[in-house]
Amino acid sequence: MLLLSGLILLNPAQAAEVQTGIDPEAQLPYWELRNPEMSLRLVQRVPDQTRAFFQARGFTNDNAELIAQSCVFQTVFKNTSHETSPSPLEYNLHEWTVLFANQAHKMKLREDWKPEWVQREVPIAAQLAFEWALYPTWQVYQPGDYNWGMSIFNLRPGSVFDLEVVWKQSGKKHTAMIKDIKCAEDTYVAPQGAE
Amino acid sequence: MMRTKPGLHFLCAVFFLGLTSLAAAAEQQTLPALAKPFAATDFTLIGEDGRSYRLSDYRGQVVLINFWASWCPPCRFEMPSLERLWEKVKGKGIVILAVNVGENRDTIFEFMGQYPMSFPLPMDLDGKVVKAYPVTGLPTSYIVSPQGQVTHRAVGSREWDDPRLIEQLLQMRK
Numbered sequence: 001m002l003l004l005s006g007l008i009l010l011n012p013a014q015a016a017e018v019q020t021g022i023d024p025e026a027q028l029p030y031w032e033l034r035n036p037e038m039s040l041r042l043v044q045r046v047p048d049q050t051r052a053f054f055q056a057r058g059f060t061n062d063n064a065e066l067i068a069q070s071c072v073f074q075t076v077f078k079n080t081s082h083e084t085s086p087s088p089l090e091y092n093l094h095e096w097t098v099l100f101a102n103q104a105h106k107m108k109l110r111e112d113w114k115p116e117w118v119q120r121e122v123p124i125a126a127q128l129a130f131e132w133a134l135y136p137t138w139q140v141y142q143p144g145d146y147n148w149g150m151s152i153f154n155l156r157p158g159s160v161f162d163l164e165v166v167w168k169q170s171g172k173k174h175t176a177m178i179k180d181i182k183c184a185e186d187t188y189v190a191p192q193g194a195e
Numbered sequence: 196m197m198r199t200k201p202g203l204h205f206l207c208a209v210f211f212l213g214l215t216s217l218a219a220a221a222e223q224q225t226l227p228a229l230a231k232p233f234a235a236t237d238f239t240l241i242g243e244d245g246r247s248y249r250l251s252d253y254r255g256q257v258v259l260i261n262f263w264a265s266w267c268p269p270c271r272f273e274m275p276s277l278e279r280l281w282e283k284v285k286g287k288g289i290v291i292l293a294v295n296v297g298e299n300r301d302t303i304f305e306f307m308g309q310y311p312m313s314f315p316l317p318m319d320l321d322g323k324v325v326k327a328y329p330v331t332g333l334p335t336s337y338i339v340s341p342q343g344q345v346t347h348r349a350v351g352s353r354e355w356d357d358p359r360l361i362e363q364l365l366q367m368r369k
Contacts, residue, residue: 142225
């Protein structure tokens with residue numbers, strides 16, 4: 001069931017509604033920012049999911065653990081304006097701000113991780129998988145376009161933070177805050193029907 | 196602490212498929228034109244079938260280049276519709292090159308067991324071809340005109356056998 005958690009009006013011209021609830025497929029919490037022209041959904045990823053994903057793609061246990069412990073969300077950002085008034089959407093994750101414990105910091109992006117993987121001598125194929133699995137740092141979506149990928153917030157499991165989202169659409173810069181996003185706890189989630 | 200347990204792959208699959216259905220629910224399908232078409236960078240890659248595929252060999256036809264990976268849920272979502280599109284347009288001046296990013300033949304072969312694909316699957320093993328195109332996320336598809344110009348781009352999955360998309364592709368042969 002969806003719970004309406006807030007109406008964000010940092011930019012009154014582009015009211016963006018934030019909804020939270022349990023993703024019916026993932027069975028994990030999500031936070032979704034939406035207006036008629038766009039939607040941004042963040043779905044928790046439990047650390048076990050992330051460990052398994054990257055171990056299966058050539059990361060050592062230690063390196064997969066580093067990612068898993070960094071607060072990872074599955075992210076889907078869509079330009080839905082083709083249903084209303086078609087207009088391109090542009091974002092740059094460098095402009096987004098993570099607010100945690102009264103401090104502001106940035107997300108940990110593809111470009112931030114790359115030197116670490118080089119230094120840790122992660123196989124090239126694994127680096128490629130990591131790069132393409134992460135959410136693009138910058139993108140322009142035409143109407144109907146979207147991406148899917150992992151966003152990493154560089155916080156400990158269980159941390160609660162606010163996210164200031166910035167994007168440009170219809171010739172305007174928009175800002176919205178998603179409050180009280182919670183990183184997944186580091187607990188094992190059994191599949192449905194399992195003991 | 197390591198806690199990978201049996202059943203995790205199932206959990207991941209359910210999770211990924213859920214997001215996929217969320218992201219690519221039946222909606223109006225779009226194939227936007229680029230504001231500034233550009234010359235397609237030529238490439239030669241070995242396919243999953245062992246054959247060599249060179250983009251410029253298809254000059255005179257419309258080429259749909261689809262960049263994908265087997266672990267990418269939206270990529271998986273659109274593969275069946277890409278195959279249905281291929282069944283409808285092959286031999287009609289439209290070619291599909293589904294360029295796999297960074298995976299080996301065994302992985303692709305295993306994937307084909309679940310998602311049958313009969314169009315060419317060139318393998319970009321070191322990721323150099325995908326870097327030569329302005330791709331920032333998977334899947335991304337480009338349309339190359341018969342004259343070798345990249346004219347359209349779709350970011351994210353599509354229902355490729357949507358009649359309007361098929362008609363749009365057929366019109367591009369001119």
